Amino acid sequence: xxxxxxxFRGTRAGVTAGTGPKNESDSTVGENLPRIRVPYWCANxxxxxxxxxxxxxxxxxxxxxxxxxGLVATREPGAAPCERQDDEVFKSHLDYVKERRSSQDAExxxxxxxxxxxxxxxxxx
Numbered sequence: 001x002x003x004x005x006x007x008f009r010g011t012r013a014g015v016t017a018g019t020g021p022k023n024e025s026d027s028t029v030g031e032n033l034p035r036i037r038v039p040y041w042c043a044n045x046x047x048x049x050x051x052x053x054x055x056x057x058x059x060x061x062x063x064x065x066x067x068x069x070g071l072v073a074t075r076e077p078g079a080a081p082c083e084r085q086d087d088e089v090f091k092s093h094l095d096y097v098k099e100r101r102s103s104q105d106a107e108x109x110x111x112x113x114x115x116x117x118x119x120x121x122x123x124x125x
Contacts, residue, residue, distance in 0.1 A: 040073035042066035043082040048073055065090070 034054035070090025
């Protein structure tokens with residue numbers, strides 16, 4: 001269906017400080033909000049740099065989960081604990097899949113995928 005208007009044109013929340021949707025004839029785009037880059041380090045030495053809106057210091061999280069190993073990362077290098085303090089253990093995507101499927105299910109899925117690849121000629125026997 002074709003509409004005669006451009007429709008609603010918005011931006012992501014918190015990205016610009018504008019007054020609302022931008023019109024074609026409106027020359028004001030909105031100003032960029034100030035941002036800061038905050039480094040975090042885990043016990044394994046991985047550094048993660050996250051971008052936040054410029055917030056008061058007490059609103060920036062003091063810790064963050066390391067995306068590489070799942071340990072807790074802190075803003076002070078070398079101050080992170082070597083293991084997680086809470087009850088939740090870091091789980092990879094594969095760990096969650098293993099919780100939902102048995103090894104027999106995995107064998108059936110693999111056999112089906114291999115059969116499809118062989119029928120299309122992508123994989124030889």
